Amino acid sequence: MAAETGSPENYMKLELLARPENVALARVAVAAFAAQANYTLADLEEIKLCVSEAVSNVVLHAYPGGPGPVIIAAYFRAEELVIEVSDQGVGIADVEKAREAQFSTLPDHMGLGFVFMESFMDTVAVESAPGRGTKITMTRRLPSGIAAETGEGKDRGRELDP
Amino acid sequence: MAAETGSPENYMKLELLARPENVALARVAVAAFAAQANYTLADLEEIKLCVSEAVSNVVLHAYPGGPGPVIIAAYFRAEELVIEVSDQGVGIADVEKAREAQFSTLPDHMGLGFVFMESFMDTVAVESAPGRGTKITMTRRLPSGIAAETGEGKDRGRELDP
């Protein structure tokens, strides 16, 4: 059982309404999933941060007419954890510009969301088109030794707070 | 924002592989969602327990040939929280019998899952047919005063551990 933990076929898919109070739920769920690999607590903090940024972006930008769905998927693949955050919202006209540091279409926003995602993840891909929603795919290398996870990894990994 | 918290339209839908290591994730996610209403910590413990029982049942019974998907949905409706746990597994031939205390088709199992769900939830409905999967729908009344939730409720509700 423990040996299968974090093995490639495991996945989670979470659908929520893109509202501020659901952002914490999204990051807690992904962190609890990621904890099945033996990431350190610091790793899990960084993963939480990136999920928080991607989901907050959907809340802030995707649905100006009122909250729509945000889908958070995560799975293990070969040597990495893959996290996808997608919406069916307005989309991004200029993805290059959106990814620039300090660029934000909202006043009073620092435009740091993409900066954080790129800092803490190994890869960040953005698929988006105006009117056709946005999908962010982030990957993060698994900690070494995942296949050898033991009861100790189980202990440590699940000690999370929301 | 806070006033909308826990309002009827909010929902979550989580799909996981029915494996033992995912049971904790399911109950943490639902508890974090339920915490948006101002349930007490004891209420949230009971909700966690029922989700754990329903999801464990899918892991144990639904897919003898190897793990398939389990879908955990939750939403607020009028005066209650609704939690649905469904699978596309083998189904239950005799639902009446399955719900009896101490009935289990597995040796060494105590047959307490349904007993717990019925003890801690206000209603528990089972839809199932052999070969067509199972859907458990549980409801639990909202704590009084949900519409009046304040920052304090926000404080208390989210202090959860997996």
Next chain:
Amino acid sequence: MVRVEARFLGGTLSVAIGGELDLYTAAEVADRIDRALDDHVVRQLDLDLGAVSFIDSSGLGVIFGRYKKMRHRGGHMQITRVSPVALRVLQMAFVDRIIPVVGSAGPRPRAGGEGSGHGS
């Protein structure tokens, strides 16, 4: 998210369980206790559930299974400490009427132990 600590002293095996006792952790907990039971001639099994933060019917199954095992061997079993969360679940299933619960929630008594330690 589960911790198991076992100590054997004078015929009594004392096992402290902490964390979450569910379908995922149940097999491991049962296995650790059973290994300790097989290593010694145990007349009494004392279970400390004071640090259990979550328990469901799979967790109860582990406890009840150990109880049956001790009975089968002609030994005794009791629960020396139990967290409030765990006590409610034990009571709900009437397990507390079968397995004596002699302690309750409270600060953990210092383990006095020269006994042989068993993993953690």
Next chain:
Amino acid sequence: MVRVEARFLGGTLSVAIGGELDLYTAAEVADRIDRALDDHVVRQLDLDLGAVSFIDSSGLGVIFGRYKKMRHRGGHMQITRVSPVALRVLQMAFVDRIIPVVGSAGPRPRAGGEGSGHGS
């Protein structure tokens, strides 16, 4: 999951934030600080982030927004304590190069306060 505690004493408003500082809690935290800023003639804003368990760019926005407000009013702002998690995020965004961080993680200094208390 956020706590805000404000004390005013001798021209200095001291605000301690605990818990999660994200999109959901940001507006409330900003609002509580701004109300305290409006109630007093504040020359200095001391922010204690020692108990912040999570912060993302929305949380940083609150902090940076208060900094801009204090600057605009001709006052000063500093961060007196910061949890390790929060420090990393501040550093990543170079916010620590703009807003002085004078303290670091450690046990929370006793609030000496006769100052007027503001909510919690």
